[in-house]
Structure formats: C-alpha cells, structure tokens
Amino acid sequence: MKTLLIKDCMILTMVEGEKPFLGDIWIVDGRIAKIGPSLEEEADRVILAKNRVAMPGLINTHNHASMSLLRAFSDDLKLMDWLDKKMLPAEARMTREDVYWGTTLGIAEMIASGTTAFADMYVHMDAVAQAVLDSGIRASLTRGMVFLEDDGERRMAEALDLIDNWTGAGDGRITTMLGPHAPYTCPPKPLQGVIELAHKRQIPLHIHLAETIEEGEKIRARYNQTPTEYLHELGMFHDTHVLLAHAVHLNESDVALLRGMRGGVAHNPVSNLKLGCGIAPVRELIEAGVTVGMGTDGAGSATTLDMFAEIKAATWMQKLKHGDPTVLPAESALRMATIESAKLLAIDHEVGTLEVGKRADLILIDLDKPHLQPVHDILALLAYSATGADVDTTIVNGEILMHQRQFQTLQWEEIKREATTRASRLVEGL
Numbered sequence: 001m002k003t004l005l006i007k008d009c010m011i012l013t014m015v016e017g018e019k020p021f022l023g024d025i026w027i028v029d030g031r032i033a034k035i036g037p038s039l040e041e042e043a044d045r046v047i048l049a050k051n052r053v054a055m056p057g058l059i060n061t062h063n064h065a066s067m068s069l070l071r072a073f074s075d076d077l078k079l080m081d082w083l084d085k086k087m088l089p090a091e092a093r094m095t096r097e098d099v100y101w102g103t104t105l106g107i108a109e110m111i112a113s114g115t116t117a118f119a120d121m122y123v124h125m126d127a128v129a130q131a132v133l134d135s136g137i138r139a140s141l142t143r144g145m146v147f148l149e150d151d152g153e154r155r156m157a158e159a160l161d162l163i164d165n166w167t168g169a170g171d172g173r174i175t176t177m178l179g180p181h182a183p184y185t186c187p188p189k190p191l192q193g194v195i196e197l198a199h200k201r202q203i204p205l206h207i208h209l210a211e212t213i214e215e216g217e218k219i220r221a222r223y224n225q226t227p228t229e230y231l232h233e234l235g236m237f238h239d240t241h242v243l244l245a246h247a248v249h250l251n252e253s254d255v256a257l258l259r260g261m262r263g264g265v266a267h268n269p270v271s272n273l274k275l276g277c278g279i280a281p282v283r284e285l286i287e288a289g290v291t292v293g294m295g296t297d298g299a300g301s302a303t304t305l306d307m308f309a310e311i312k313a314a315t316w317m318q319k320l321k322h323g324d325p326t327v328l329p330a331e332s333a334l335r336m337a338t339i340e341s342a343k344l345l346a347i348d349h350e351v352g353t354l355e356v357g358k359r360a361d362l363i364l365i366d367l368d369k370p371h372l373q374p375v376h377d378i379l380a381l382l383a384y385s386a387t388g389a390d391v392d393t394t395i396v397n398g399e400i401l402m403h404q405r406q407f408q409t410l411q412w413e414e415i416k417r418e419a420t421t422r423a424s425r426l427v428e429g430l
C-alpha cells in the first residue's frame, strides 16, 4: 500500500455546491481515500501544504503537444497560411524521436502549469504514448487523420494500432479516440467509414470543427452545408461520444443540432483570439445543454499551454461578446477547465473533482504571493489572478510529478537540449 498525506491546505473540491474548506487529503494507492479536517492517518510521505490551495488538476481537452517544438516559430498569420506554409512543411520533417521529445517538452510545460490530463491529436502516436507513460501524466490520444491523399488506409491502420496497443496503459492513464482531422480534410466517404467504426466499436471521436469563416465557406461551396450540418448528416452525433475542437462559427440551428450530443466542445479561446478566428458561442452551447470544456490547441498557435491563461481568456471573451460581466463567472470557468473537461474526455468517473474514491489528480497552488493576497474569494483569485507559474505541486494517480516547482519524473536539462536541436532542424530554411 502506497500512501500520501497532504496537510493543512485550502481544499476546493469542485463538487457542485461544496464551498472551499481547510483540511487534509489522504491518498492510498493512487486514489483519494479521505478528505477532511485534521486527518491523522499514517502515510509514507507527508506534504505540508499551508498557504496552498488543493484543487483538481486542470484538463486540457485539445492539444498537439509535439507542436511545442514549433512554438514562436511562425505567428501572426491566418490559420490556413500558418498551417499550409509553415506547420505542414516543418511537420513533414518530424521523426518519431522528434515527436517524443516535442511531446515531452509540451508535457513538461503542462505539468509545470497545473495540467494533469490532456487530449492530443497528432502523428507518430506511439511516441506520444511513450512520452505520456514516461512522464506520469494522463492523456486521451488520437491519431489525426487527413483523407486528402490516397494513403487513408495506412492512417486508419495506425489509428487502430494506437487504440489496440495503448488503451488502458499506464494503470489506465492512457485512453484513446479516433481522430478525423476536420470537415475540410475529410471527404464524406472516408469520414462516414470512421463514424461507422466509432459507432460499432464505441470509440470516441475527436475532430476540429468550424474554426474559421474560411472553413465555413469551403464546406458551403463543396456540400452546401455548414460544417456542423455536414458532420450531423454523416451521423456523427447520433450515438458516439464526440470531442469537437473549437466550434467557433456555429449559427443558431448548428447549436440546436448539437443539443443532446454525447461529448461536447473543447473551447480554445487563446488560439481563437490569436489566429483572429472569432469568439465561440459558449453561453449558447451551455444553455443548450452541451458540455463545454477547455483546451489550448498546440503551442505552435497558442504559444503557451498554460490553462490559467485559457480560463481568463474564456471568461473575458464571453463578458465582452455579451457586453455583460455576469456571463461565465469565475466558478463556471474553473468548472470548464476541470470537471466539464473531464466529461469531454469521458474520464469524469475517475477525475475532475476531489472526491473519495476518485484518482488523485490534483494540484497545489501557492497563495504566498503578492498577486494572490488577500484571499476574499478563492474562486475569483484562481480564475482572474493565478497563472501556471503559481502551481507548486502537480500530482497524477497519486504520483508526485512536480513538487516545489521541481520535476520529479522529467529530466529538464535533457528535454531542453533535445528540444532545442530538434526544433532548429525542423524549421531550417522555412
């Protein structure tokens, strides 16, 4: 039996209706065994967490972690120029080892900023899975499939290899999905095939949707439909858990089509702002009963994987869009980044709140800082003042991945060296 006791912290469980309280958390074999004041249980290790807030780890529902190698390489471009002229040529040079080290760099940033689980769509996914396994983080992995060239069968085979070989690995830390890339890269026939397979084997789907106005124009010209109508008509929302990344350009009837869907929307506000895509109809989606979680997208576009930046951007953008500061209050934004995101990855029975019996995926935030005092309202402080750099400790499955801002499972100097040399090679001459 492996035990860990976290003592004297302010506990924010994120369970609906529960207020923050001072207390302790006892973790046994990776799960929360007790939460309450003055616990006296024996433990192999004790963390004294005075002046710290314990909350569920943040869950990043849309990422391409390996793109951390392309951070700040190409900015201030329109999405299609950025993708076609810069990202795709650099990605064409990426080896399996590049993906391993790029993903590890992304994971290091996530652990350091309080993310305990993420959803990833990329290539060389066995390397991504290995990086997840080695680091101790939790992830939902997807082989991204573009069906514009004629090697779609190979991509499908790789997607299924990932699912068959890695689902449940790392004591259940790795889950998998099927990932058709986007409506504009997936024509009806292969997309229908993916949807039918997902249906038959009950595999969740992860896809980009309605990110830009240009995407809407492309799909209108090809099929005389909105991107959402296109996916709906192919049966995507009938009985499959679907993770929709972005969903910025939805009209009223698109939102109505998503009503009652399984899964929901990964909102990526920083990427949407930076690429000038627009503001997603988050309030309308939530009012329609659609689950909305939070993500960053890759660091190649968002530049950072700090989920605290997303929390701020999400709430500010909705307030601005509706001209109303009461829209998406602090608690709702924090819920989006924790339990709502857990629902999107279909892991909410295990993580997303601090509750007895759930996996111990949690973070400790250091309040002993000028920008986090005084403590009138801990929810407002976390949503509006905290940054990823305030995270002191990150724990996944009861394992300490970072403590007092020191990585426990990753070798930072090695990651930096590998990432620097590989990143230079990828972008040379582009």
Ligand SMILES: CSC[C@H]1O[C@@H](n2cnc3c(O)ncnc32)[C@H](O)[C@@H]1O
Residues within 6 Å of the ligand: 064, 083, 087, 088, 091, 121, 122, 123, 143, 144, 145, 146, 181, 182, 208, 211, 271, 297, 298, 301
């Ligand atoms: C086929 S693997 C995933 C693929 O997606 C690309 N990508 C990264 N960010 C975005 C985005 O915001 N919209 C669409 N596609 C994106 C990435 O470069 C990979 O090629």
Ligand SMILES: [Zn+2]
Residues within 6 Å of the ligand: 062, 063, 064, 208, 245, 297, 298
């Ligand atoms: Zn993306």
